[in-house]
Ligand SMILES: Nc1ncnc2c1ncn2[C@@H]1O[C@H](COP(=O)(O)OP(=O)(O)O)[C@@H](O)[C@H]1O
Ligand code: SF4
């Protein structure tokens with residue numbers, strides 16, 4: 001188990017390094033950043049001086065090595081636009097996105113898993129068909145559309161919930177639902193497939209043979225077995241949630257990382273963009289690592305392997 | 307005790323349809339306490355469906371259209387699913403061909419054995435665990451305390467089948483149905499498992515319905531035999547009687563491939579030319595007619611009834627007189 005985790009950690013480190021390099025290259029080759037920072041009609045001398053000051057005159061390879069060195073010292077650089085540490089700018093937004101992602105996961109898992117279980121157990125019945133409609137809606141609606149619809153219905157027409165900004169807990173409701181809807185559908189589908197798959201296995205028949213009820217078998221045996229594939233998907237879903245957060249935060253004016261990413265890209269504040277990408281890829285890798293560890297803990301065949 | 311009370315399980319005229327075809331057709335047999343009743347026949351003859359029907363575990367596609375199953379005087383066919391749950395694993399148990407797949411891979415074997423007890427007796431964890439440990443000892447598993455904490459993947463197939471037997475017998479059922487319990491196992495392990503079952507029958511008086519396609523297994527362990535062909539019983543008799551005087555051509559051909567009662571045969575019994583007819587190609591007459599070396603005109607048009615040819619010995623064949631000539635055939 002320890003060796004398994006160590007191996008996965010190494011893979012994770014390589015993945016983060018890869019993402020880092022790609023982002024650096026893309027940001028440096030998509031135009032001269034200095035030009036965006038100078039006022040209209042500035043003299044060439046001023047531009048050159050600024051370029052030297054910011055270090056953009058050096059060869060890209062030197063800049064890259066320098067950048068990696070800074071990262072190793074946990075120095076993420078200074079925002080060229082705001083002239084304060086890029087990390088601080090991002091850090092201020094983290095709690096909002098964490099809150100939103102947690103709310104969305106709560107919706108996705110809290111609704112998706114029970115829906116998936118119900119669909120699997122009531123396979124072929126009216127309940128499954130009704131729930132399949134819910135899942136299909138969640139699955140086929142683009143996040144920006146569901147966000148706008150939610151705002152219209154619950155904010156404008158019914159006036160039940162606030163539709164923009166972050167404040168009390170009630171401001172979290174609509175963005176969480178908008179962001180979680182797609183993942184909810186994924187969880188429901190995955191849970192349904194996994195449970196139906198398990199229900200067809202020999203051990204289920206054997207459990208019935210010793211007198212267990214279907215509910216007893218699902219509760220004691222099937223859910224745990226079905227959790228293994230679902231947990232893996234859950235990790236990927238957290239990554240998808242972060243991607244969706246960019247849209248939802250924009251639609252709901254939610255001051256999180258996603259909104260900051262859009263703003264920073266527009267103003268070409270690329271040190272901030274780099275920190276965001278680094279953070280997101282780190283979260284992505286960390287969650288999939290976490291899923292693998294959870295997977296290993298759930299499955300004794302991996303847990304007990306030496 | 308009268309003869310009738312000793313009958314643990316009685317199956318009468320069991321008929322199971324899949325897509326309108328009678329894949330099990332009018333099957334009747336009985337199992338006495340402490341006897342091994344073998345149900346033998348090639349693959350696809352309806353043995354497993356018969357077994358599942360006894361437990362109320364038929365797949366959705368299959369329906370019982372007729373028949374009565376009585377366990378110790380209790381008519382199982384009249385029970386609701388809930389009532390049937392109280393019977394399964396408690397008074398009537400079953401073990402399957404694939405012992406390893408029959409265990410939840412994520413639960414310890416101890417938990418699974420104990421569960422079989424707690425589901426029928428609302429007892430605490432430690433008592434159930436002690437019961438589970440006793441059962442492991444009873445089925446001949448060494449080092450039971452360690453085994454209880456192990457997972458199925460840590461055990462061999464033979465060991466898993468012993469676990470399945472422990473699960474099946476922990477509530478001391480009247481009858482154990484064993485659907486090809488040794489088919490997936492090595493030959494040496496097969497013998498051990500059969501020995502174990504034989505011993506348990508003797509010690510506990512459990513009746514066993516042993517399903518197999520192997521006449522060697524029948525010779526080793528059975529008291530009585532029902533030979534099944536394409537969903538029907540072709541012949542039923544005490545084991546010595548059946549081996550000495552087979553009265554159905556199918557039985558005679560099956561036996562022709564068995565070297566002798568004392569040494570089990572190396573090859574399985576499917577050494578008869580042709581195949582069991584598919585469910586949708588079952589004609590009016592005798593279902594064996596296409597493969598029968600002694601068939602006559604009547605065989606194709608009219609199904610032969612199961613008639614008594616000696617005490618406790620019945621066969622379904624129009625031309626029983628021609629069977630004697632078959633005995634020497636393939637030997
Ligand atoms: N789940 C099922 N769906 C459709 N047909 C089935 C199913 N189970 C069994 N059958 C059919 O029923 C017949 C008897 O099957 P089975 O009882 O499994 O035979 P055996 O155990 O003697 O090998 C076969 O023709 C098989 O194809
Ligand atoms: S009834 Fe006819 S076809 Fe069937 S087994 Fe007897 S002789 Fe053969």
Ligand SMILES: [Mg+2]
Pocket residue numbers: 350353354355485486
């Ligand atoms: Mg079978």
